[in-house]
Amino acid sequence: MDLQDDVSNQQNSERGSQISHLALDIGGSLVKLVYFSRNNDSRRDDDNEQRSRNECLGVSDSDTCQPFLDGRLHFAKFETSKINDCLEFICSKKLHLGGFQDCTAPSSENICVKATGGGAYKFADLFKEKLGICFDKEDEMDCLVTGANFLLKTVHQExxxxxxxxxxxxxxxxxxxxxxxxxxxxxxxxxxxxxxxxxxxxxxxxxxxxxxxxxxxxxxxxxxxxxxxxxxxxxxxxRVIDMLVGDIYGGTEYAKIGLSATTIASSFGKAISDNKELEDxxxxxxxxxxxxxxxxxxxxxxxxxxxxxxxxxxxxxxxxxxxxxxxxxxxxxxxxxxxxxxxxxxxxRHEGFLGALGAFRSYEKQSLDGLMVHKIVQKNPSSISSAGDKSCCSLNSDSKNENENSGCSVYGM
Amino acid sequence: MDLQDDVSNQQNSERGSQISHLALDIGGSLVKLVYFSRNNDSRRDDDNEQRSRNECLGVSDSDTCQPFLDGRLHFAKFETSKINDCLEFICSKKLHLGGFQDCTAPSSENICVKATGGGAYKFADLFKEKLGICFDKEDEMDCLVTGANFLLKTVHQExxxxxxxxxxxxxxxxxxxxxxxxxxxxxxxxxxxxxxxxxxxxxxxxxxxxxxxxxxxxxxxxxxxxxxxxxxxxxxxxRVIDMLVGDIYGGTEYAKIGLSATTIASSFGKAISDNKELEDxxxxxxxxxxxxxxxxxxxxxxxxxxxxxxxxxxxxxxxxxxxxxxxxxxxxxxxxxxxxxxxxxxxxRHEGFLGALGAFRSYEKQSLDGLMVHKIVQKNPSSISSAGDKSCCSLNSDSKNENENSGCSVYGM
CATH class of the missing domain: 3.30.420.40 (ATPase, nucleotide binding domain)
Known part of the structure; x- marks a missing residue:
C-alpha cells in the first residue's frame, strides 16, 4: 500500500462541528465541491457514482493506530449562477449533516464547512439560511497552492x-x-x-x-x-475571422522578424473589413x-x-x-x-479542483485535536493513471451529460 | 529659425524618379499617407487644408546653399478595405505625378514611391496597375522606429x-x-x-x-x-458587463492580495450569468x-x-x-x-503616422545623389504645440467628419 499523504477528519474541534467530507470553492463562474464518502457508505451503489468507483483516490486504512475512515473523494461542480442546484445537491446527499443518512448529525447550529473563493463571502448568508451551515473561510490563493502542491506530491502521473x-x-x-x-x-x-x-x-x-x-x-x-x-x-x-500576417502581407510571411504568414496578427481582425454581420x-x-x-x-x-x-x-x-x-x-x-x-x-489532470482540494486539506491544519486521522492513498496507481487520462479526455462529455441529467457533474478522482 | 532635421527630396535617383512628397504605410486596417506640398502649391487655398495651415510642420529654407523646397507635410488615412478611396485621393491630388498640376511629371513608367507595412506587398500590383507607380518597400519596424525617433527628436512637446x-x-x-x-x-x-x-x-x-x-x-x-x-x-x-472582484466577493475587496472591489476580475464575465442576450x-x-x-x-x-x-x-x-x-x-x-x-x-501627439513618416524619411537614405535637400523646421514651436494638442483631442471628430465628406482624413501636423 502506497501511503501518500495525510488528511485529517475532525468532527469536533474548537470551531464547532466540522465535516471533513465537504469543502467548497465558490468562484465567479463555478462552484467546485470536494466531498468524502466512506466505503461502507450506502450511496456506493448510486448509479452516477458507480462508474467512477475505480477512478478515485482511495482514502483508506492508515498504518497508524489512530481511528480511520475508509472511503474516497468525490468532485462536483455547479454554475455559480445556479447556486441553488448546489444547495439542493448538498441537501440531497446530506453532506451538510456529515453525508451519511445513518449518522448522528451534529447540531446544525454549530456546523462549519471549509470554503474558499469569493463566494465563500458572497454566499455565506445563503448557506447559513438554507442549510444552517457556516463557512470557515480559507484564503483563495492559499487553497490553490495547497491543492496544487498536494496533487503534485501525492498523485502519480498528475x-x-x-x-x-x-x-x-x-x-x-x-x-x-x-x-x-x-x-x-x-x-x-x-x-x-x-x-x-x-x-x-x-x-x-x-x-x-x-x-x-x-x-x-x-x-x-x-x-x-x-x-x-x-x-x-x-x-x-x-482563420476565417482572425487577421493573419499573410492577410496583411498579401499571402507572404514577414520573415525578417520571424512572423509566418499564418501567425495571427490581430484576433478578430478580419471582421473589420469583411462585409459580414455577426450572423454570417x-x-x-x-x-x-x-x-x-x-x-x-x-x-x-x-x-x-x-x-x-x-x-x-x-x-x-x-x-x-x-x-x-x-x-x-x-x-x-x-x-x-x-x-x-x-x-x-x-x-x-485534476486541474479544476485545486481550490476545493486546498480547502479540504485545510482541515488538516486543525487536526491536532482531531479524533480521527485518515490517509489518502492510491490503491492502484496505474489504474488511477489511466482513469485520470480518461477523465481528462472525457470530462466534457461526461459533465455535459451530468448537467443534463442532474445539473451537476460528479467525478471520481 | 529652429532647424530640426533634414529630409531630402530626390526626384531623380538610381531607382528611377522618386517623389519625396508621398510615402505610404499600408496596414491591415488603415492606410496612412504622408505627403508634402510646397507653399506655393496651388492647393494651398483648398478649404479642407486651409484650417490646418498653422498646424503643420513647415518644410522650409535650409541654411545650406543647396536648392530647397518650402512647404509642409500633410497626413491622411483611409481604411485598407476601402483602398480605392486612397487611390482616388492620390489621383485627385496628382500625388503620383509629383502632386503639382503645373509640374512636369516624370515618366510614370519609372515612378517609385516609398511604402511600408504589409500592404506594400499586398497592393503593389494594384498601385502599379491603377497609378503606374511602383513601391520602393521599406521594412515596417524600421519605419516605425525611424518615425518615432524623428518625432521625439524633432517636434517640440511631442x-x-x-x-x-x-x-x-x-x-x-x-x-x-x-x-x-x-x-x-x-x-x-x-x-x-x-x-x-x-x-x-x-x-x-x-x-x-x-x-x-x-x-x-x-x-x-x-x-x-x-x-x-x-x-x-x-x-x-x-461594470455592467465585466465581472469585478466585488461581484465575486459579495461587494468586498480581496484585500490580502491588493485587489479592490472594483478591479476587473474577468472581462465580459458578467455575461455568463446575466440572463441577457446581446441585444439587452x-x-x-x-x-x-x-x-x-x-x-x-x-x-x-x-x-x-x-x-x-x-x-x-x-x-x-x-x-x-x-x-x-x-x-x-x-x-x-x-x-x-x-x-x-x-x-x-x-x-x-502624432501617434498614428510613425510608419508613414519613417517611410517618408527613408528618402533621405538615398539623398547623396539628390538634387535638392530641404529641412524640416518648426516655424513656430508654441503654435505647433497647441495645434498638436488640438489635433490630439479633436482627431476623432475631425476624422469622422472628413470621412463623411470625402472618405479620408487630412491632418496638419
Whole structure:
C-alpha cells in the first residue's frame, strides 16, 4: 500500500462541528465541491457514482493506530449562477449533516464547512439560511497552492506536458518541485509564484480568462453552456475571422522578424473589413478564434512572469482548460514560442479542483485535536493513471451529460 | 529659425524618379499617407487644408546653399478595405505625378514611391496597375522606429504622459532618449526595443490590438466605424458587463492580495450569468468594456517587456489610441499598476503616422545623389504645440467628419 499523504477528519474541534467530507470553492463562474464518502457508505451503489468507483483516490486504512475512515473523494461542480442546484445537491446527499443518512448529525447550529473563493463571502448568508451551515473561510490563493502542491506530491502521473497532440507525463522530483509558477485559469486568471508549502506570492494575473471566453462566446454565439462552446471550437477555423500576417502581407510571411504568414496578427481582425454581420460567421469559427485569443494571451503573460522570476516550470490549472487538446496546445505553443523553446507549459489532470482540494486539506491544519486521522492513498496507481487520462479526455462529455441529467457533474478522482 | 532635421527630396535617383512628397504605410486596417506640398502649391487655398495651415510642420529654407523646397507635410488615412478611396485621393491630388498640376511629371513608367507595412506587398500590383507607380518597400519596424525617433527628436512637446485626466508634456534630453520600448498599436501590436537610430529589435507583440477592438466591437455592436465605436465607449459603463472582484466577493475587496472591489476580475464575465442576450446590453457598455480589456492587456504586456529589458520608458503609438482620454488613461493605469508606479506610459501627439513618416524619411537614405535637400523646421514651436494638442483631442471628430465628406482624413501636423 502506497501511503501518500495525510488528511485529517475532525468532527469536533474548537470551531464547532466540522465535516471533513465537504469543502467548497465558490468562484465567479463555478462552484467546485470536494466531498468524502466512506466505503461502507450506502450511496456506493448510486448509479452516477458507480462508474467512477475505480477512478478515485482511495482514502483508506492508515498504518497508524489512530481511528480511520475508509472511503474516497468525490468532485462536483455547479454554475455559480445556479447556486441553488448546489444547495439542493448538498441537501440531497446530506453532506451538510456529515453525508451519511445513518449518522448522528451534529447540531446544525454549530456546523462549519471549509470554503474558499469569493463566494465563500458572497454566499455565506445563503448557506447559513438554507442549510444552517457556516463557512470557515480559507484564503483563495492559499487553497490553490495547497491543492496544487498536494496533487503534485501525492498523485502519480498528475502533471503532464502537451505539444503537437502528444501528452507526456512528467515525474517531478519532490525535492525539485519549487519554485514554479502556478497559473490558475478561472473566470479571471491568477499567477502565483510558489516557493513551498504555504510559501507563495500572487505575482500577476489577467482579466482575460475563462469568464471572458464564456461571456464573449455567449454573446457572440448564443451558446449558453461552457462545454458546448468548447465543443464548438473543435470544428472551427479561426482563420476565417482572425487577421493573419499573410492577410496583411498579401499571402507572404514577414520573415525578417520571424512572423509566418499564418501567425495571427490581430484576433478578430478580419471582421473589420469583411462585409459580414455577426450572423454570417459560424459559431464554430468564432469559438475557436476566441479560445485561441485567450489561451495564447494567457500563455504569453504567464511566460513573461516566469521569465521575470527565473521560473522554468509553468503549471496551468483551473476549469478553463478542461483537458481540452486545443486549449492546451495553444497555451503550450505560446509558451514555447515566446520562450524560444526554453520554457514548457505543464498541466494537471485534476486541474479544476485545486481550490476545493486546498480547502479540504485545510482541515488538516486543525487536526491536532482531531479524533480521527485518515490517509489518502492510491490503491492502484496505474489504474488511477489511466482513469485520470480518461477523465481528462472525457470530462466534457461526461459533465455535459451530468448537467443534463442532474445539473451537476460528479467525478471520481 | 529652429532647424530640426533634414529630409531630402530626390526626384531623380538610381531607382528611377522618386517623389519625396508621398510615402505610404499600408496596414491591415488603415492606410496612412504622408505627403508634402510646397507653399506655393496651388492647393494651398483648398478649404479642407486651409484650417490646418498653422498646424503643420513647415518644410522650409535650409541654411545650406543647396536648392530647397518650402512647404509642409500633410497626413491622411483611409481604411485598407476601402483602398480605392486612397487611390482616388492620390489621383485627385496628382500625388503620383509629383502632386503639382503645373509640374512636369516624370515618366510614370519609372515612378517609385516609398511604402511600408504589409500592404506594400499586398497592393503593389494594384498601385502599379491603377497609378503606374511602383513601391520602393521599406521594412515596417524600421519605419516605425525611424518615425518615432524623428518625432521625439524633432517636434517640440511631442511626448506626454496621461494620468487621471492630466496631460503632461515630457521634454526628453536627446542624449538620454535611448533605450526605450516602442509599442505600436495597429491592427495587432508590435513591441520594439529601440537603442538608437536604426538600432532596434522587435521583442514582443500581441494579437489583441486595434483590429480586435474594432472587429469584436463591430460584431457585438453593429457599429461599423472605429471612431464611432470609440465615441460610444465614452458614454459606457464597463461594470455592467465585466465581472469585478466585488461581484465575486459579495461587494468586498480581496484585500490580502491588493485587489479592490472594483478591479476587473474577468472581462465580459458578467455575461455568463446575466440572463441577457446581446441585444439587452447597451453598445456603449460593450464598447467601453472592450476598450478597457484591450488597453489594459496591452499595458500589462508592454510593462512586462519593459521590465525584462530594464526599460523605464514605454512609448505608445499607433492609430488605436487616437488621443482618446480613456484609452490613454487605461494604458497608463495598467503600466502604473503592474509596475507599482515605477514605469510610466508615454504617448505621442502624432501617434498614428510613425510608419508613414519613417517611410517618408527613408528618402533621405538615398539623398547623396539628390538634387535638392530641404529641412524640416518648426516655424513656430508654441503654435505647433497647441495645434498638436488640438489635433490630439479633436482627431476623432475631425476624422469622422472628413470621412463623411470625402472618405479620408487630412491632418496638419
Amino acid at each position: 502533471a503532464f506536458t502537451y505539444l503537437d497532440g502528444q501528452k507526456e507525463f512528467v515525474q517531478i522530483d519532490h525535492n525539485d518541485l519549487y519554485p514554479y509558477l502556478l497559473v490558475n485559469i478561472g473566470s479571471g486568471v491568477s499567477m502565483i509564484k510558489v516557493d513551498g508549502d504555504g510559501k507563495f506570492e500572487r505575482v500577476s494575473g489577467t482579466n482575460l480568462g475563462g469568464g471572458t471566453f464564456w461571456g464573449l462566446g455567449r454573446l457572440l454565439t448564443k451558446c449558453k453552456n461552457f462545454d458546448e462552446l468548447l465543443e464548438l471550437s473543435h470544428q472551427g477555423n479561426n 460567421y459560424k459559431a464554430e469559427d468564432i469559438s475557436r478564434s476566441l479560445l485561441r485569443m485567450i489561451s495564447n494571451n494567457i500563455g504569453q503573460i504567464s511566460y513573461l512572469n516566469a521569465l521575470r522570476f527565473g521560473l522554468k516550470r509553468i503549471i496551468f490549472a483551473g476549469f478553463f482548460i478542461r483537458g481540452q487538446a486545443y486549449t492546451m496546445d495553444t497555451i503550450s505553443v505560446a509558451v514555447h514560442y515566446w520562450s524560444n523553446g526554453e520554457a514548457k507549459a505543464m498541466f494537471l | 511626448a506626454f504622459t496621461y494620468l487621471d485626466g492630466q496631460k503632461e508634456f515630457v521634454q526628453i534630453d536627446h542624449n538620454d532618449l535611448y533605450p526605450y520600448l516602442l509599442v505600436n498599436i495597429g491592427s495587432g501590436v508590435s513591441m520594439i526595443k529601440v537603442d538608437g537610430d536604426g538600432k532596434f529589435e522587435r521583442v514582443s507583440g500581441t494579437n489583441l490590438g486595434g483590429g480586435t477592438f474594432w472587429g469584436l466591437g463591430r460584431l457585438l455592436t453593429k457599429c461599423k466605424n472605429f471612431d464611432e465605436l470609440l465615441e460610444l465607449s465614452h458614454q459606457g459603463n464597463n 446590453y447597451k453598445a456603449e457598455d460593450i464598447s467601453r468594456s472592450l476598450l478597457r480589456m484591450i488597453s489594459n492587456n496591452i499595458g500589462q504586456i508592454s510593462y512586462l517587456n519593459a521590465l525584462r529589458f530594464g526599460l523605464k520608458r514605454i512609448i505608445f503609438a499607433g492609430f488605436f489610441i487616437r488621443g482618446q482620454a480613456y484609452t490613454m488613461d487605461t494604458i497608463s493605469v495598467a503600466v502604473h499598476y503592474w509596475s507599482n508606479g515605477e514605469a510610466k506610459a508615454m504617448f505621442l
